[in-house]
Amino acid sequence: MQPIADRNFDALVTPTKLHRSLYTDPTLFELEMQRIWGQAWIFIGHESQVPEPGDYFTTHINHNEPVVLIRDKNQAVHVLHNRCGHKGAKVVENRSGRARGALRCAYHGWTYRFDGSLQKVPNEKGYEGTGFDATDPCYSMQPVARVDSYRGFVFASLSHTAPDLIEWMGGARACFDNLCDRSPEGEVEVAGGVLRYEHACNWKFILENLNDTMHPMVVHESIVKAAEAYIATLPPEAAEQRKEAEIIPPFGASYEKFEDSGITGFAYGHHYDGGKTSIHSAYSVDPDYHEAMLAAYGEQRTQDILGFNTHNVLFYPSLTIKCAVQNIRVIRPISVDRFIVESWSFRLKGTPESMLQRTLLYSRLINSSMGMVGPDDLEVYRRAQTGLASSASDWVEFHRQYGKDQVLADRVVGGGTSDLDMRTQYRAWKAYMEGSMQGLPDHG
Ligand code: FES
Ligand SMILES: [Fe+2]
Incomplete structure (x- = not known):
C-alpha cells in the first residue's frame, strides 16, 4: 500500500475515488470513531422502548462508549454514559429491562436515580473528613453531551458543539x-x-x-x-x-x-x-x-x-x-x-x-x-x-x-x-x- 499522510484526507477521498485504506486501516477506523461517531448525532433508540419510569435500553455510541437510554420518574428520557462514578464499572449490564427504585452498580453498590444523579453510597462514614462530596455531579452517571429526540426517535452526540438535531437532519x-x-x-x-x-x-x-x-x-x-x-x-x-x-x-x-x-x-x-x-x-x-x-x-x-x-x-x-x-x-x-x-x-x-x-x-x-x-x-x-x-x-x-x-x-x-x-x-x-x-x- 502506498504510504499516505495520516491527515491528508484529500489524498484518500477524491471526487471520484476512495483509497482502500478507508476499509482496511485500523488507525483510520479509530479516527473515524473519534471524528465521525464522536461528533455526529447517533441514533440511540425510540422512546416507546422505555414506556415506564425505570425502563432502560443499553447500546453504545461508538465502539468504546456504552450508554443507557432510561426514563425517569418525571417521564423525561435520558441518555447516560453507562459508567459508575466510583471506579468506572459499567452499571447496567442487561440489554433492556425495568429498574426498581434506582440503578445499582454491581461492584460496591453505589446507587443512581434514573436521571443519573448519585443517590446513595454505602457505608458513607468512611468518607467523612476526606473532602469527598456525594453531591458533586462528577460522581453521577454522566449525561451524554447532547441528547434530543424527534417524533420519538432519540439521538445523542458526544460533541457539545454539534448543530441542533433539526438542523443536522x-x-x-x-x-x-x-x-x-x-x-x-x-x-x-x-x-x-x-x-x-x-x-x-x-x-x-x-x-x-x-x-x-x-x-x-x-x-x-x-x-x-x-x-x-x-x-x-x-x-x-x-x-x-x-x-x-x-x-x-x-x-x-x-x-x-x-x-x-x-x-x-x-x-x-x-x-x-x-x-x-x-x-x-x-x-x-x-x-x-x-x-x-x-x-x-x-x-x-x-x-x-x-x-x-x-x-x-x-x-x-x-x-x-x-x-x-x-x-x-x-x-x-x-x-x-x-x-x-x-x-x-x-x-x-x-x-x-x-x-x-x-x-x-x-x-x-x-x-x-x-x-x-x-x-x-x-x-x-x-x-x-x-x-x-x-x-x-x-x-x-x-x-x-x-x-x-x-x-x-x-x-x-x-x-x-x-x-x-x-x-x-x-x-x-x-x-x-x-x-x-x-x-x-x-x-x-
Ligand atoms: S465501581 Fe461502581 S460502586 Fe464501585
Ligand atoms: Fe441489496
Missing part, C-alpha cells in the same frame, strides 16, 4: 414525518424483537449499498427469479401468498426504473432514493388501513403521505429507515472489519394488525440473517473486504453521473443510478475527519 427530516404520518394517529412504536446481525466487514459497506441501485438486479437475481416463478404458480384466490411474495420481485427492477426513482442528498451525509416512486410503491394497501387514513387525514393528505415513496433513507452514519415498511436498521461499528446491524420493526398506531404483520414479514424476509435479500448483500460486502486487502490497486471508484448532480438550496438531486449517494457520504466523511461539520457543496 435538514431536509431528510421529512422522512421521519412520513414514517410517523403513515399512522392515522401520527405515531409509531417499536413492536416485536430486534434482529441483530453481525457483519464481518467494514461498517461503510452497508451505507454505500443503501442507495446503490446498480447492484440489486445482479446480487439479488437468483431470489427474484425464484419469487417470480413462485408467484406464477399462485391461483387468483391466493391473495395472502401473493401479498407476501410481492415483496421480492421489485428488487430485480430495471436500471431505467431505478434511474427514475432518483437520489436526493443533504448536508451531513444524509440521503435517500425514491420519493415519487420506489421499489415499495406497488405494495398492495389493506382497505381497512386506507379507510383509517382517509378518516384521519382526508383524501388529499392521505395521497400525499402514501405517495411519498422513499426506498432507503440514511441518517449518516448510524441509522437507515424505510418509511413505507416501518422498519429501521441501526449500525454499530466494532472494528475496521466488523460491525453489527440491528433491525427494528414499528407498529403504526391506529392501524389494522395486517400492517404490523407485513412489517415483520419484510424484516424476516429482507433483513434477517436467515432472510432472502440481506445475506446476498453481506456476501458481496465480504468479498469486497477480501478483495480490498489485495495490493492490485489502491482505489475504489465512483464516477457514475459525476458532474451532473443538481445543487439546490438545501439538497442535491440526481439520477437514481448515479453515485450521488457516495458523493454525499464522502463529502461528509471528509468534513468530519477534517474536524468540521458538513454543509452542502457550493458547486454544481
Whole structure:
C-alpha cells in the first residue's frame, strides 16, 4: 500500500475515488470513531422502548462508549454514559429491562436515580473528613453531551458543539414525518424483537449499498427469479401468498426504473432514493388501513403521505429507515472489519394488525440473517473486504453521473443510478475527519 499522510484526507477521498485504506486501516477506523461517531448525532433508540419510569435500553455510541437510554420518574428520557462514578464499572449490564427504585452498580453498590444523579453510597462514614462530596455531579452517571429526540426517535452526540438535531437532519427530516404520518394517529412504536446481525466487514459497506441501485438486479437475481416463478404458480384466490411474495420481485427492477426513482442528498451525509416512486410503491394497501387514513387525514393528505415513496433513507452514519415498511436498521461499528446491524420493526398506531404483520414479514424476509435479500448483500460486502486487502490497486471508484448532480438550496438531486449517494457520504466523511461539520457543496 502506498504510504499516505495520516491527515491528508484529500489524498484518500477524491471526487471520484476512495483509497482502500478507508476499509482496511485500523488507525483510520479509530479516527473515524473519534471524528465521525464522536461528533455526529447517533441514533440511540425510540422512546416507546422505555414506556415506564425505570425502563432502560443499553447500546453504545461508538465502539468504546456504552450508554443507557432510561426514563425517569418525571417521564423525561435520558441518555447516560453507562459508567459508575466510583471506579468506572459499567452499571447496567442487561440489554433492556425495568429498574426498581434506582440503578445499582454491581461492584460496591453505589446507587443512581434514573436521571443519573448519585443517590446513595454505602457505608458513607468512611468518607467523612476526606473532602469527598456525594453531591458533586462528577460522581453521577454522566449525561451524554447532547441528547434530543424527534417524533420519538432519540439521538445523542458526544460533541457539545454539534448543530441542533433539526438542523443536522435538514431536509431528510421529512422522512421521519412520513414514517410517523403513515399512522392515522401520527405515531409509531417499536413492536416485536430486534434482529441483530453481525457483519464481518467494514461498517461503510452497508451505507454505500443503501442507495446503490446498480447492484440489486445482479446480487439479488437468483431470489427474484425464484419469487417470480413462485408467484406464477399462485391461483387468483391466493391473495395472502401473493401479498407476501410481492415483496421480492421489485428488487430485480430495471436500471431505467431505478434511474427514475432518483437520489436526493443533504448536508451531513444524509440521503435517500425514491420519493415519487420506489421499489415499495406497488405494495398492495389493506382497505381497512386506507379507510383509517382517509378518516384521519382526508383524501388529499392521505395521497400525499402514501405517495411519498422513499426506498432507503440514511441518517449518516448510524441509522437507515424505510418509511413505507416501518422498519429501521441501526449500525454499530466494532472494528475496521466488523460491525453489527440491528433491525427494528414499528407498529403504526391506529392501524389494522395486517400492517404490523407485513412489517415483520419484510424484516424476516429482507433483513434477517436467515432472510432472502440481506445475506446476498453481506456476501458481496465480504468479498469486497477480501478483495480490498489485495495490493492490485489502491482505489475504489465512483464516477457514475459525476458532474451532473443538481445543487439546490438545501439538497442535491440526481439520477437514481448515479453515485450521488457516495458523493454525499464522502463529502461528509471528509468534513468530519477534517474536524468540521458538513454543509452542502457550493458547486454544481
Ligand atoms: S465501581 Fe461502581 S460502586 Fe464501585
Ligand atoms: Fe441489496
